[in-house]
Amino acid sequence: MPLDHNPDKKDFKVVGHVKTRPDGVDKVTGRAKFGADMFAPGMLHAKILRSPHAHARIKSIDTSKAEALPGVKAVVTAADFPDNPDLLANEELVNIRYNVMARGKVLYDGHAVAAVAAVNPRVARQALKLIEVDYEVLPHVVDVELAMAPGAPILHEDLRTNGEGDEPTNVARTIEIGHGDIDAGFKEADFIVERTFTAGAAHQGYIEPHACLANVSGDGSGEIWCCTQGHFMVRDFCAQICGMEVSKLRVTASEIGGGFGGKTTIFIEPVALALSRKTGRPVKLVMTRDEVFRATGPTASSSTHIKMGCTKDGVITAAYAELHYQGGAFPGAPSDMGAMTAFACYQPKAVKALGWDVVTNRPKQAAYRAPGAPMAAFAVESVVSELAAKIGMDPIDFRLKNAATSGSRSSYGPTYSDIGLVETLEAAKAHPNYSIPLGPNQGRGVASGFWFNFGGQTAVSLNVNIDGSVALSVGTPDIGGSRASMCAMAAEELGIPYENVQTIIADTGSLGYNDVTDGSRVTFASGLATIEAARNAKKVLCARAAKIWGIPEDAVKWEDGCAIPAGPNAGEFPPLSIKELAAQAGETGGPIAGHYEISADGAGPSFATHIVDAEVDRETGRITILRYLIVQDAGKAVSPTYVEGQMQGGAVQGIGWALNEEYIYNDKGLLENPGFLDYRIPVASDLPMIDTQIVEVPNPGHPYGVRGVGETSIVPPLGAVANAVAAATGTRPQELPVSPPRLLKLMKDQPLAAE
Amino acid sequence: MTHSHVTTTINGDTVDYLCDAEETLLDVLRDRLGMTGAKEGCGTGDCGACTVEMDGRIVCSCLVLGAEADGRSIRTIEGMAKGEELHPLQRHFLEGAALQCGICTPGILVAARALLEKNPNPSETEIRYWLAGNLCRCTGYDKIIRAVQNAAAEMRGESNAA
């Protein structure tokens, strides 16, 4: 059935006016139950023993002393996750199992080696110290360029680039995208800038550590309660890794204390499941902060070479990128996303981007808000601003001159539908922040950013209750207030008050499969499915009214929460409200519901332009963010304050990445800063208020014009901050984070270079 | 003695518990008393998610031993609303979208209440520095600071809390 898309819909009654969220009161009173907040009778506590080495062969593991400790109920190792045919058929899952529990070799500092379930956490901790692991330490590599170099320590003897070749390598994949004649493009250019940039690995830094509670029954069926961005993913992965039938495992998503992409895979859930199966008791497993940093999924770190050329009139003629991303111990670094997004804001005549996905002795990277894009945008936006400066053009004008527009061909291939980059640039230029005078040692930076946004598999079920209120079940964990938006869209469609809809995140036993909450997809895809489910429910409601009135179904229509005769020929009947129809449901055909399942397409990309003013202390290299503006296209903002919140949160994460956040390894390949003390995310006193402006260019792929907004906002800040620092100091940061020692050194090495 | 018998006051109620010597107040609140409003984000006093008030000062309950609470007076997020009536801070956090995931929210609310009880009219800078030990990764702090300012204005009796 074709969707009834009406992105130009303007007369919203609920959408756009959302005030409070359904989960809000529980979250301000401490009642909300997050991952670690669940308890079960007879529950055991589990702890994981982790590798103290970056790379080592496991010669033996002796768990006997730990098992003998009073209070210890079970110990598991890789041997407790045996092969099964479904698992072995899926290479990604085999890697996930290896990441969950090391087999043969440990591949990074913090890699899980064994786990203990005991009567309390103190006994479990004690037991870990009694597990004897004999390691043969191997040479390690944590740097992307070193890992690509000949003679580098090899992580996986069987890894071949793109599955081809004879020699073992750390380069898992390469990718190339582009179009046009790149050499001709550079020949056409009057100015060319070529630079190499590096960005450190950042961590999502969600405040809630991973936590789960697993309970396997004597009949082999099990339940997991956990904080995740996708409980269907948890169910499927855990079942296959633990050799269970998928239907025998039910997963409930707890409230989630931040994810940002980092909770789109599994780490501890199969371990708790295996321990519960072994002990016959519920097992709770909660990571410490140290474990979160050492053994979950930070971003890739990157080394990016950019070459861009433009005419003296400011037309970009050629854009070339080489992106080297290390993504930790297993393949999957998002160099492909980096390559595709790098030039997506512009329309160079010729474009070419090459990506390398490299494995190193670090924890396997996981998604982080627009994965792969921020570090590419840092490099490209730095060069774009440098080109603008070279030809003496205002950086926004330069971007406007080259901006991707509706109907233009994207640098990664497809043609754009309606997009809003130009609108963000124009709004940014007109904003008062852009003309505030700057003082000494202050600089202004501009950068734009792009993110694809995703759709994906989605199932929604909507039930009309006996009193006409509505129970909506969605399967995408709410990581930023999406339940409020679902309530709003269902209420809008049904013509009932916002307060009459309650949305829950249903468990995996109650609803069809849903992809994880990622790719800024929820308000778009679950929203789309919610609207369609409501439309299906309306059809049922109209049919019931038709039955009551004794007229054909097509003679009834739905308006303002009531069934009414569709026209004068249908007869004269007073409206039947949803409440009245619900009350009679038993007599008119049974429960009234609507559901919808889709593999959603048409997410509609989102663009943003950021302006930052920064001040540099020339004697210490310290950078202060003075003011910050985000202009972003939301398509249609369902909950404007939450959209602003997404924009602000993403931008501040980007600021952190630009200024101070990075994984720091020592010469043994051990992580030096696995805590919030030295992994320095921004604190309240580091920041000014973050100004926002929402632009609405409706997405033709959504009934209300909605676009995802969650990720784009982390794409521009790295480049914007770097550009502000360059403007303030006359030296261009090419290494992020531009921490005080780095900036001080940079200013000394390149005092006031011309730009 | 490896177990301590502790008698303390939590949100005005007298509470007795036994705890191991190495258990923190946070462990006790969550695991022994079922009060899971305070969260463990780091266990090292760096994130503030476990903030509670002890004898009038905010503390990280992960940096207090359970045994130390004997004879003290503790206030937690669970005691902040009076029945159905939310504290102005709680209400302004809701209305101003000052929370996204909500994991840091209890700690920030407890810390912000202590600030407003000490200083009813803090500047933006004072709020930011007071809350510097409460990490929030979702919001970028903007709406949190505004919610505190708005709640403070309302509590001072100023009508325009915009």
Added chain:
Amino acid sequence: MRFESPATVAEAVTLLNEATGTVYPMAGGTDLLVRLRSGFVEPDLIVDLKRIDALHMIVQEADGLRVGAAVPSAELNEHADALAGWPGVCEATGLIGSTQVQGRCTMVGNLCNASPAADSVPALVAAGAIARVVGPNGTRDVPVEEIPTAPGRTSLKKGEIIESVLLPTKPAHSGEAYLRFIPRTEMDIAVVGVGISLTLDDSGICTDARVGLGAVAATVLLVEDAAKALIGTKVDDAALDALAAACSAAASPINDKRGTIEFRVEIAGTLARRAAKIALARAQQN
């Protein structure tokens, strides 16, 4: 593990002295509990000092202000006499951790934790503070710079605790200040910390100075050469340059996750210059 909270100093000393195994006195606990939780320490006994009333006092004595070992930093920073007389010590102590940590952490705990990057210690050194040590063999007064001997190690003997610290009264026209460098605005450990105390004569000539330097060596340093650079001058630009050079010269830091050697050496001088200007302005007002 055992936990004891004695009511008197004598009981605390007895407990600490007679215990076998690993024993820790605890004041605010903001360092100890972190190490306990992470498994770095496995104490057999923790002796909580906060139930000892005598250790909660801030008392004006003939030769200075005596601050008890269990006085939390927040309380010190609410004490009018402390703030007026020892602004450098107060601001240094007030920089330890978050608001939450301030309600628990103590100046004496910070000293005994013996971190080279401890914020309060360079300021205490600059202020010429004297620690009163109590132990099984009685009481002794020790200059604070002699307490830490290496990272995590002190000169205290078994059974000894620091009962209080005396902040000696300053002559007229004295001022002190503490500055630290951190990458963020809060919540970091000092990359460099500088405490400076100086005294002027009626004509504005510096007659006495003490400079404490943190996070640039295994222990907090009392930098004599830095003091000499100020004494006899009007703390003018030339003197400040000499001060900065002396501080940079005294620094022998390491490269680590918080800063490079090059950076720390330079920042030691930069911060010394800035702290001296603040101390000078304060001295001129006193």
